[in-house]
Amino acid sequence: MYKNFQIGKGVRTMKTVILCGGKGTRLKEETEYKPKPLVEIGGKPILWHIMKIYSHQEFKEFILCLGYKGNMIKEYFLNLEEMSNDFVLNLRNKQKMVLSDSDSLDGKVWFVDTGQESMTGARVARIKKYVGEDEDFFLTYGDGIANIDLHKLYDYHKRMGKIVTLTSVRPAHPFGLIEVEQGIVKKFDEKPEMKDVISGGYMVCNKKIFDYLSEDENCTLEQEPLKKLTEESQLACYHHDGFWSCMDTQKHVDELNKIYKQGAPWKIWEDKIE
DSSP: OOOOOOOOSOOOOOEEEEEEOOOOGGGHHHHTTSOGGGOEETTEEHHHHHHHHHHHTTOOEEEEEEOTTHHHHHHHHHTHHHHHSOEEEOTTTOOEEEOOOOOOOOSEEEEEEOOSSOOHHHHHHTTHHHHTTOSEEEEEETTEEEOOOHHHHHHHHHHHTOSEEEEEEOOBOSSOEEEEETTEEEEEESSOBOSSOEEOSOEEEEGGGGGGOOSSTTOOTTTHHHHHHHHTTOEEEEEOOSOEEEOOSHHHHHHHHHHHHHHOTTOGGGSOOO
């Protein structure tokens, strides 16, 4: 389990923007009936886990960029107490009594419809007014979890002084690799870590990012905006060596549920701080 998380650095009131509007077409088994952020890991939506990672580290204001089946996300949070706990309901007078006290979320949430067909850049552009006068905000995807220290990420962003800082991760290779000499296998490595790194989300953005975005539904954050920031040396990279995983396919869902049962490393809210 992850033991390096640090807290007590003072409350920062930055908002966290989470992209929740995509159709999740590579996870059709689940997303035909629900939005991808509501696909469950350990009995709770992956979105719940992501928000818990932030709220545990005192970042408790969220802007959810909704789209595909966004009303289901609204309904989940409007009924969060009932969805998270066992309870008794008196059908005559509608009074409820909660029987359990499951891990709860704490904070304030903006639910913003950013369009059914909007790409990622357009979704972020459309929540600009809700970021308000804040200098910076967090931005991440609604399908990735990590045991990341957000205070260290934010401090790094401020030291670098760039418009956007993304978090790089080194995922496991999807296939086993072999080394062969003269027709004989000399080494078999089952799903080793990749040598290259990829973007794992968990970004910090200065509000200047909005100058690079458009509300046009075809604006894709990972295309022109980030490429232009790269050309202008305004994109920093914070490397995370700890646990990280995305949830793109049913195989990922199954693997994350298996990891959850073994002791989910992203559940930093259950760690004993040493």
